[in-house]
Amino acid sequence: MWQAPPAQVAREWLPVLDMPGPGPQNRWTVLLRVLLLIPQFVVVWVLSVVAFFVAVIGWFAALALGRLPVFVTDYLTAFVPYDTRVTAYLMLTLDRYPPFRFRTPDYPVQVELRPGELNRLAVLFRIILVIPAAIIQGLVSAGWWIVAIISWLVVLILGEMPRSLYEATAAILRYRMRYTAYLLMLTSAYPKRLFGDEPGSEPEGPASATRPLVLSGAARGLLVVFLLLGLISWATSSVTATFTSDNNDDGTNPTERVVAPLVPGP
Numbered sequence: 001m002w003q004a005p006p007a008q009v010a011r012e013w014l015p016v017l018d019m020p021g022p023g024p025q026n027r028w029t030v031l032l033r034v035l036l037l038i039p040q041f042v043v044v045w046v047l048s049v050v051a052f053f054v055a056v057i058g059w060f061a062a063l064a065l066g067r068l069p070v071f072v073t074d075y076l077t078a079f080v081p082y083d084t085r086v087t088a089y090l091m092l093t094l095d096r097y098p099p100f101r102f103r104t105p106d107y108p109v110q111v112e113l114r115p116g117e118l119n120r121l122a123v124l125f126r127i128i129l130v131i132p133a134a135i136i137q138g139l140v141s142a143g144w145w146i147v148a149i150i151s152w153l154v155v156l157i158l159g160e161m162p163r164s165l166y167e168a169t170a171a172i173l174r175y176r177m178r179y180t181a182y183l184l185m186l187t188s189a190y191p192k193r194l195f196g197d198e199p200g201s202e203p204e205g206p207a208s209a210t211r212p213l214v215l216s217g218a219a220r221g222l223l224v225v226f227l228l229l230g231l232i233s234w235a236t237s238s239v240t241a242t243f244t245s246d247n248n249d250d251g252t253n254p255t256e257r258v259v260a261p262l263v264p265g266p
Contacts, residue, residue, distance in 0.1 A: 172223075
């Protein structure tokens, strides 16, 4: 008996990060990476302040219209790739300095966003809904920065980033980009796939080194390490803050208790 073929399920589209694979880097630019990026830090800070106010306007508009206004979409879809390019260069994934432009079709790092219709209820509670993704993004990023000096030394000595470290860093960059895009209402897709994509997940074949982003076992292990380090750092800072707060409840500085007997007078 003839049966109709099963209906195809629409595949959720996630924001895409396209990057080239790891390659040789100039050791001088690696050595001075943070100093070289100081002008970009200033620009990104200014752009992020503007993005905050534009996003607030977009939030109110999305509640009424079910989508972002055109001017909000235009600015935020330019800001997210700009911020991602600067972060990718800062995290040593490539050696080409990011340009001071919004539109850079010839730059190796590209971000594809497809803003569209938004669920008003999801927009209303966006700040609450994004909390789990914010925690994951914060922990894994904190873990990466805890060992950043080691990564910097490795790239400085070898002249390039090892493949496993590159894959883990690219996964963090992509998740951070997807988190930002969701927070700014540029996508309805919740941030996911921190641990990479499945082989063959791109029907039309690989488009770049990070589409699809298939992680090796070593890269996934590094992501677990980064998450654990971020969790330990958060727990340590929380305990330290609690201890400091408890010691200061009586209005006495713990340092003063040690120094006071050595100071003449009352």
